[in-house]
Amino acid sequence: MLVNYEYYKIFYYVAKYQNFTRAAVELDNNQPNISRSVKNLENTLGCVLFSRTSRGVKLTPEGETLYSHIVPAILQIEAGEKELLMQKELKSGIVSIGTTETALSEVLLPVLDMFHKKFPDIRIRINNSTTPAAMNALKSGSVDFSVVTSPVEYDDEFEIVNIKDFDDVPVCGKEMAFLKEKIIGLGELKEHPLISLSKGSSAYDFYSKIFAENGLKYAPDTEVATADLILPLVKNNLGIGFLPKNLVKSDLESGEIFKLNLKEKISSRQICIAENKNVSLGVAASELKNMLLDYSHRFGN
Incomplete structure (x- = not known):
């Protein structure tokens, strides 16, 4: 049975106030229209209400x-x-974002503050x-959009x-500070302990490609889940790490x-920024x- 929703809404307000005129005022309508709608609803349902x-x-x-x-339905709709x-x-409302540590510190934090x-x-x-x-979270629909760091592998969607x-x-x-006095190549760098984001991360893929282009295998001694873990390990002399320049400016x-x-x-x-089309x-x-x-646009590059 198809019944105009407005009929049910009018029925609800007439029943609530037990008065056609007051219902008309509440609905910004007039009493004849309210009476007519109730009569139409009664005719459709085949009973007097x-x-x-x-x-x-x-x-x-x-x-x-x-x-x-009708009461719970109207209340839910309203x-x-x-x-x-x-x-x-x-x-x-709620905004869900997938992000990386680098994207969070470089861009997202100041914007989230604003x-x-x-x-x-x-x-x-x-x-x-x-x-x-973060891209998998976007694909599954668990985040609205993601703010990530390149390289990014993605589908047409x-x-x-x-x-x-x-x-x-x-x-x-400090224990490796002697290296700062010279120009060092990747081959020599590789002879020292390296700290990296874990295999499968965009940073790991990025440096694997850089090392491969120079005929070297990227084989870090320590792998971590997020970029914020690299800095304390470097400070404690566990190895050399690649970190965003802005992130380490004060420590340098x-x-x-x-x-x-x-x-x-x-x-x-x-x-x-990655989003699902x-x-x-x-x-x-x-x-x-x-x-x-x-x-x-104002502060990006």
């Missing part, structure tokens, strides 16, 4: 039965409409992992936008670690993505 009283109307037994089912309005006005100050009621969920894991270039530098701790200036002068040139890498972003996620793009 209201009986008149001296003060208005009251539900018949059939009306009571219908009302018991709650949904209110929630959508709040999300549209960015007063409610976003949170502007929209304090929006909740943010961050899945911090490697680029492949994804759209990738580069938002910032960054450079890695090889760094070491304080003399806690040292930059090595590499003979071979290491090409820049990129921080990228087949999935529309919500209002809050779209706003955050646009803030990231705007930030990259």
Whole structure:
């Protein structure tokens, strides 16, 4: 049985207030239209829903039965409409982001700070992992979009936008500080302990390719899950690591670690926004993505 939803909504308000005129005011309608809609609903259902009283109307037994089912439905619909309005006005909602440690520190953190100050009621969920894991999260639909570091392997269903270039530098701790006085090649670098992101990460793939192009095998002595673990290992003299220049700037200036002068040139890498072309972003996620793009235009390269 197909019944116009408006009929049920009008029925709900007439039953709630037990008065056609008050229901009309609540619905910004007029009393004749309200009466006509109730009559149409009664005709469609084949029963009388209201009986008149001296003060208005009251539900018949059939009306009571219908009302018991209509109340939760109307309340759920109105709650949904209110929630959508709040999300549209960015007063409610959740944004889920997949990201890497480098992308988080280089771009995402300052933008999240601005976003949170502007929209304090929006909740943010961050899945911090490697680029492949962040892309898998995007593919599974568990995040709205991902902010990752190159190289990025992706299918046609994804759209990738580069938002910032960054450079890695090889760094070491104090016990290997003697290496900073010379220009060192990858071959000699390989003779010392290397610290790297784990196999399967974009950074591991990137340096495997660089070493291979120079006839060398990339075989780090220590592998870690996220980039933030490399720096403390370098500081504690466990080996040499490649880290984003901006990330280690203060540690280089304080003399806690040292930059090595590499003979071979290491090409820049990129921080990228990745999203699924087949999935529309919500209002809050779209706003955050646009803030990231705007930030990259102003401060990206």
